[in-house]
Amino acid sequence: MEYSLGVSEFAQLRNLGACYVDKTEILHQIVTTCAACFLTRPRRFGKTLLLSTVEAYFRGEQTLFAGLRMEKLETQWLRHAVLRLDLSSATYNVPQDLVDVLHRHLSEWEQLYCPATRTVATPTGTDASVQADTEDTSTQMTAEGVTPNPVAPNRVGSRQASLHERFAQVIKCAFEASGGPVVVLVDGYDKPVLDGLMADLSGEESLRVRIRQDRARVFAPLDPFYSVLKSARTYLKFVMLAGVSRYDMGDVFGCLDYLEDLSLDATCGAVCGFTRSELLKYYAKGLSFQGLRFSEGSSRQGLGPQGRSAPGLSGPVLSRQGSNCQGSVTIDAKVVDLCEGADGLVKEEEELVSRLEEWFGGYSFAPGSQRVVHPWSFLNALKRGSIRPYWLDFTTASYLAQTVRCRSIRLAELDNMRTDTQSLRTFGAVWQRVLMTGDAVGVLYQTGCLTLKECELNCNEYVLGYPNREVKEELFKFVLKHAGHRHLTFPAMDLRHSLQHGDAVRFIQGFKQFMGSIRYTNHPYPNHPYPEPTDAILFENVLFLVCELLQDERTKIQSSINIGHTELCIQTSNTTGRKYLYLIGLSRTVSTSLLRLQQSPFAYDAHDHIVITVGASIKHKTIKGWTIQTK
Numbered sequence: 214m215e216y217s218l219g220v221s222e223f224a225q226l227r228n229l230g231a232c233y234v235d236k237t238e239i240l241h242q243i244v245t246t247c248a249a250c251f252l253t254r255p256r257r258f259g260k261t262l263l264l265s266t267v268e269a270y271f272r273g274e275q276t277l278f279a280g281l282r283m284e285k286l287e288t289q290w291l292r293h294a295v296l297r298l299d300l301s302s303a304t305y306n307v308p309q310d311l312v313d314v315l316h317r318h319l320s321e322w323e324q325l326y327c328p329a330t331r332t333v334a335t336p337t338g339t340d341a342s343v344q345a346d347t348e349d350t351s352t353q354m355t356a357e358g359v360t361p362n363p364v365a366p367n368r369v370g371s372r373q374a375s376l377h378e379r380f381a382q383v384i385k386c387a388f389e390a391s392g393g394p395v396v397v398l399v400d401g402y403d404k405p406v407l408d409g410l411m412a413d414l415s416g417e418e419s420l421r422v423r424i425r426q427d428r429a430r431v432f433a434p435l436d437p438f439y440s441v442l443k444s445a446r447t448y449l450k451f452v453m454l455a456g457v458s459r460y461d462m463g464d465v466f467g468c469l470d471y472l473e474d475l476s477l478d479a480t481c482g483a484v485c486g487f488t489r490s491e492l493l494k495y496y497a498k499g500l501s502f503q504g505l506r507f508s509e510g511s512s513r514q515g516l517g518p519q520g521r522s523a524p525g526l527s528g529p530v531l532s533r534q535g536s537n538c539q540g541s542v543t544i545d546a547k548v549v550d551l552c553e554g555a556d557g558l559v560k561e562e563e564e565l566v567s568r569l570e571e572w573f574g575g576y577s578f579a580p581g582s583q584r585v586v587h588p589w590s591f592l593n594a595l596k597r598g599s600i601r602p603y604w605l606d607f608t609t610a611s612y613l614a615q616t617v618r619c620r621s622i623r624l625a626e627l628d629n630m631r632t633d634t635q636s637l638r639t640f641g642a643v644w645q646r647v648l649m650t651g652d653a654v655g656v657l658y659q660t661g662c663l664t665l666k667e668c669e670l671n672c673n674e675y676v677l678g679y680p681n682r683e684v685k686e687e688l689f690k691f692v693l694k695h696a697g698h699r700h701l702t703f704p705a706m707d708l709r710h711s712l713q714h715g716d717a718v719r720f721i722q723g724f725k726q727f728m729g730s731i732r733y734t735n736h737p738y739p740n741h742p743y744p745e746p747t748d749a750i751l752f753e754n755v756l757f758l759v760c761e762l763l764q765d766e767r768t769k770i771q772s773s774i775n776i777g778h779t780e781l782c783i784q785t786s787n788t789t790g791r792k793y794l795y796l797i798g799l800s801r802t803v804s805t806s807l808l809r810l811q812q813s814p815f816a817y818d819a820h821d822h823i824v825i826t827v828g829a830s831i832k833h834k835t836i837k838g839w840t841i842q843t844k
Contacts, residue, residue: 226262237266243475247473260400271295295397319376380441403458404456459476482578577666628679629666664679665677717841721836778799793824799836823844
């Protein structure tokens with residue numbers, strides 16, 4: 214089977230005969246009911262392919278949609294001029310980088326649609342008008358869209374034109390050349406602003422001053438450029454912007470306040486990503502022959518922790534269904550065949566899909582919508598034949614690192630975090646809150662580290678949680694890496710083996726050795742104006758992720774992690790059928806730990822279990838002593 218990994222152009226994908234998950238029914242509803250809209254999704258979720266498909270539709274390329282739902286839904290197949298602005302593929306270190314990208318796109322469009330008056334950029338970044346002498350400036354319609362007749366050589370004129378003036382002229386020319394309204398698509402509309410915000414996090418100057426200065430410089434060319442989309446609506450058929458974040462349009466891009474936000478629309482919940490039914494429909498044959506496996510020791514930093522997905526992320530957003538997925542990943546173990554479960558070989562594609570959903574699925578972007586799998590990670594797993602983290606590219610990793618390492622964020626509190634629509638929609642204001650107060654919920658949601666678990670529409674509330682095991686592993690690596698540990702090994706399999714065989718002493722000793730090896734006082738940018746995370750919070754975060762990543766199909770952990778006292782309830786079993794229940798308390802003294810365990814808030818069934826109670830004392834973020842009671 215030919216996979217579409219790395220192919221983001223619809224025409225190329227279709228011509229290659231690669232597998233395409235048909236999203237055209239959703240797209241048809243969007244293009245026939247919206248005049249101007251925008252959509253936000255995390256990185257590598259297929260936004261570029263989505264816009265490329267919309268472009269092919271408006272260009273009237275009917276043959277590319279053969280066999281797809283769009284072929285039956287659309288009857289006219291009218292051709293429109295399409296202006297597609299790609300801001301996602303460049304890096305914007307300084308405001309001039311953005312100006313150069315806009316110049317390049319405008320020059321290409323002027324070549325195509327404005328042969329009589331082309332404008333090019335001078336070496337200094339200013340605009341010089343180029344007049345073309347031509348006997349015939351008419352255009353011809355072809356199967357590829359609007360194509361101008363050849364023009365005579367150009368000569369440089371003296372008129373200067375701004376970016377937004379040129380953009381307005383291009384839209385008008387395209388309208389006249391095609392004889393109908395124009396389509397404008399913008400990919401990565403927010404990328405220049407995000408790059409500017411990330412540059413502000415260097416910590417070398419006063420952060421507040423730099424944010425204001427760089428925001429003003431970045432917005433200077435963008436705001437008037439985007440304002441053309443509003444003022445030229447008479448000439449436009451359809452406008453769609455896509456990106457990672459949704460800015461407060463009234464505060465940042467006031468000219469875009471008329472766009473319809475589809476980001477939390479239930480109709481578009483599955484427009485990016487793959488649902489479970491789509492995986493079984495389009496990839497069942499490939500899954501049968503992949504022989505997927507857990508690739509252990511995949512991390513270059515020596516981190517290959519074990520883990521599983523969070524409960525309640527396998528069904529629709531209002532569901533709390535648990536996951537039956539299994540498997541393990543560590544750094545120093547053998548490669549384990551994915552199809553080897555507790556009861557032998559898994560031969561059904563649905564069971565294999567469940568394992569892949571555990572790792573890469575769990576995402577929900579709208580109330581009531583189906584959960585989707587991250588397409589980039591899923592396709593990588595199929596192509597490479599191993600399951601491990603694939604998704605976090607450098608840019609997303611930078612956002613995550615800057616959010617986690619320098620702020621007092623309690624990761625346990627973010628799971629089942631309640632928030633409102635405004636916090637999820639407004640990224641620009643969220644970034645300001647992150648930088649000034651440490652509130653990172655919106656950033657983690659829009660970058661894909663959190664997703665919707667539940668919603669209460671009547672009171673406009675959402676419950677967020679971690680989507681899958683891939684995200685948890687990456688969080689674990691970032692928490693340790695940015696605490697100064699690049700080569701720290703997490704002994705997940707050893708710790709779990711000790712639990713499953715009733716060896717509480719070995720478990721506590723291994724746990725103590727790992728937690729004691731962490732250096733808790735480390736802040737990479739001491740000049741930052743916001744507070745660094747305290748040692749206690751870092752300890753909480755590491756302990757939370759350890760509990761999450763220790764779980765598998767036979768080991769379930771409930772935890773209550775607080776400053777001064779932590780309680781764990783671990784239920785596990787081994788292949789012989791012996792069951793264990795661990796009640797572990799971590800306080801300043803052993804006696805306090807045991808006393809608090811007598812009032813444990815956890816619900817558990819101790820029937821047929823060997824109950825092991827561990828009271829441990831914590832001092833300087835490590836275990837100093839413990840008492841074990843077995844009954």
